[in-house]
Amino acid sequence: MTGWIRVALVAAGLLTALSGAQAREPVDVALVLAVDVSRSMSPRELAIQREGYAAALNHPDVVRAISQGAYGRIAVTMFEWAGESSIAEVFDWTLVETGADADRLSAIVSSSKPVGLRRTSISGAIVHALKRLDEAPFDGFRKVVDISGDGPNNQGQPVLAAREEALAKRIVINGLPLMTSDGPGSGFNIQDLDVYYGECVIGGPGSFLVPVTSWDQFPEAIRRKLILEIGGLPAIDPAILPAQALPSQRLLTSSQPYDCLIGEKIWEQRQWMFDDR
Template sequence: MTGWIKVALVAAGLLISSPAAQAQEPVDVTLVLAVDVSRSMSPRELSIQREGYAAALNHPDVIRAIGQGAYGRIAVTMFEWAGNSSIRTVFDWTVVETAADADALSAAVRNSSPVGLRRTSISGAILHALKLLDAAPFDGFRKVIDISGDGPNNQGQPVEEAREVALARRVVINGLPLMTSDGFDGGFNIPDLDVYYGDCVIGGPGSFLVPVTSWDQFPEAIRRKLILEIGGLPDIEGKVMPAQAAPTQFLQPSSKTSDCMIGEKIWQQRQWMFDDP
């Protein structure tokens, strides 16, 4: 039932609206931005990533996409993640309806100071995002987790299990695999991260990923990704969009298949290099 139909029925006395339901402001999308800050990313990469999100959040094209929705507003929250216990909120749930709203979020991102942290728990990031969606004081027509990362899951619950929990709740997971790294723990990355994300991370109706193979692609990639998430997509589940492609150009995933436990296996082989139990 759409928001305007609910309002009409409540006004006519045909539907009882509880206080809890009244507190749920309708929005087109409740969007969780989950941003990787694992130590495999260098300070330079963290800075580029931060600036890319800041520039995308208040870009005129993104604001225009928000205005074209049925409600003309979205709710968004953002957190940084690495290992299971390494999660930091950048900004809490915020409605974005105007350019001023978007400017405030952009400033919040620019004022943050990301620090590279140990391990990579994509599953932990997904499960944390689900908690945020459950607690959101908004009724999103679509619920989306936008997760970036430059390596496979190597800590916590297996990533496929976390994804299944999200899909059971009708939450869409989109991916931004970062396929370039010069950080400290780059030895834990894999060459086919886009295939891994396609096989093991993303899911739900219209889910997609935008691989980034060079950091100069990042600002455009995140901007386009936000526009597609805000505007919605046709049913193209499982297809892959490269960062340099036009929004309507999609590629079928590679015929390769990924071992969704590859990150855990790499960690087991190399954990002797670190002081981490």
């Protein structure tokens, strides 16, 4: 940098910002794992989810996908979410380059104790994920938010508004809709949750969703999803639905737009039945 450029940058107050940006370590992907722990999920479901993430994080195929990236490393953080103000961090931003790094994260998740919390705010989870990405000490070539959930948004700002905020920052949102019925809050579930996630939640270049219809599918689904997110590969697995092949486009015949406020409307109608969900 020549002297006169440095002087101009200092005068404009930009040099510190540039230096800070350059100090962030480059990684192939900065990945936020946002995990639903709303009370509509049973303790058994929470345990399967926790064990599935723990097994996926250090799976040899996942570690191999990390090593094959341009930088050979990713940065990942995880938090649990339910209502708009119900956020619990599982682990902070962590650099993963080796199997040993992945083993440490897996052990943290295995030892965590998720607790069911009230309401379901997908929009709140997205907003918190964006904050975590802003705070990341790593510079991800790709920035991805991975959201799991078993129901539609029923608290906080509309989910479409939060999604637009993410897309404006060129952040990709992928989804893991949990289309199961074991939990106590089935009164707030919707049968076409995969369509809801496709229409209202996921977005960005190469975005996709992996529907889970039974809990025995979960470990493989999250492993497959992590590999795709880390590698940035095209979605060729028929169980993985990319943005251009959403269920809504393949199955719905109605010309009416999907109602992305369905969760809020269900809550208004049924909150007296499930006031603690």
